[in-house]
Amino acid sequence: NDLSDDADYAQQSGSNSDGSRSSALVVFQKDNVAIHPTQYASERISGRLRLLKRDSSLFMAWIPYKGPSSQSKITEKDRNLYTIKAVPVTEIRSIRRHNPAIGWQYLIVVLSSGLAYPPLYFYNGGIREFIAIIKQYVLLVRSADDANVFLVNDMQDPLQRTLSSLELPRAVPVSNGMLRLSSSSIENQDMAQGNVGSESTSTSDYSGRGRQRIHDPAHDLSIQVLEKFSLVTKFARDTTSHLFREMDGYERKSNALPAPATPVKSNEVQKNSTEVSATKVNMEVDKLSLVWGKPRQPSLSLEEWETFLDSEGRITDPSALRKRVFYGGVEHNLRKDIWKFLLGYYSYDSTYAEREYLSSIKKSEYNTIKHQWKSISSQQARRYTKFRERKGLIEKDVVRTDRSFAYYDGDDNPNVALLHDILLTYSFYNFDLGYCQGMSDLLGPILFVMEDETESFWCFAALMERLGANFNRDQSGMHSQLFALSKLVELLDGPLHNYLKQADCLNYFFCFRWILIQFKREFEYEMLMRMWEVLWTHHLSEHFHLYICVAILKRHRKKIMGEQMDFDTLLKFINELSGQIDLDGILRDAEALCICAGENGAACIPPGTPPSLPSELVNSDD
16 A cells, blocks of 8 residues: 655655655645654654545555654665555554643554554644544544544444454444444443544444434443553653653663653543552553564674774773664674673673783683582592582583584584583582583573683673572572563463463463573574573663563463463473564564563562672673
């Protein structure tokens, strides 16, 4: 449905060229309509919003400005992602307008597929005119629970398609061509046909025969739609709040997305038959694929990496570097250097000379530790039960680690021998933790990247500072993460949580492997390394891996619930997802979930839950 000419993208000069095929007529056009991919004013992308008529159909399009006058630099590659190219208005499920007391008006548009566009900010006004034009081509059913929400239906299929796409109670036909919901008792609503800009609730009967009192099919429907709107609206509200902070010169030291300083009373979800708490936002996002946030970017290149370094080799902006890695990862030839910073082996403010000196010191330390077990004689080993047990376990594990990967393939592979030596040395470096099954999985990619025994050891030791609690004998670290995961699912997907509760699966042990070894066996090496880079940045959350778990579960919730999986079936299903997960899609979903959850999500995670950075690394990051 692309009615636009790519060669004529919106120009801020205000050209009257409609950029459309000759058969398309522009019936509405508004300049300076913007989106905010993040909650920072500097990320604003302005463009032109149009309603295009072709034959009897109406299409909505939003095209970002190009050129030096644009508020945000976007590449040609990203233009298709940001651009809304001629979406049929009949495919829009619902529209919510928002008129904040302070700030700019914006709209939230949700398609019948469940896709929600980022809020569209009308910096020059025009929302009332936009809705009035749409009303001429489709039926707008104003919500009885929120006058600012409009349910959009075409004349041929007024409500059934919306209901089926939302998986709500079905509508059944009654007399005079009207519809009612078969599974709910709906109060009569007085619906007046009139100006959509009016605050009164209005509609006509679906046969178009004038005003009359009818059962309002939007009443129950809108309650559930509003719950979905609350996700995008919360983001938009926080964005508006942050825009004013930035204009006032306000800056946050934390990289976390800001929340309003005081609780905001939301009119988005009101009372139906049950009281809805004003302080608890329903975070269910069933089928709502949120499309804010930056897209995945190309991997960090050598040329760009050098821009983060000063003349002596210090990282000038650690936060910017971590954010860049979060959204794009790192070219493989740079991982050897950048992973050392992400893992905390190198300090961000260290110079070339300091890092070279550190490497020489650490090499000496490693050799000293390694000599401790190398010098144990066979007579000593017979009297050293713990040493024999750990050595035997390591020997069994390393020969099974990543043997399908060429770097560790084959008999008498020297890299397998290095795995053995590093792990056994670590058991002497950390006597309390020693060695546990799964550690070899974490070391494998690190050794592959570093290609150096000493550097691999110290990077692995730094990683274990975060993940060591995963291997505690009492499993306290794993239990705290599984508990946090259950709370996040309860917050972000209530129906799935309720099903798992009913199926007696709330211990979430079916996610044990994901968390223990950080999805090591779910992805092939290249994708795994990209995921680990994202996790190690701690850009949005140090517990981002838990949001990834939620994102994967949500993607498969229909199958899980539809087939009524019990624990054993669910465990088998989860294990069989290995190699079947779309990494980029899951990362985007997890990012959206993390943003939606905000402080409520952080509150679900007990203090000290792994993986958390040691305090000395936290203090030295920035």
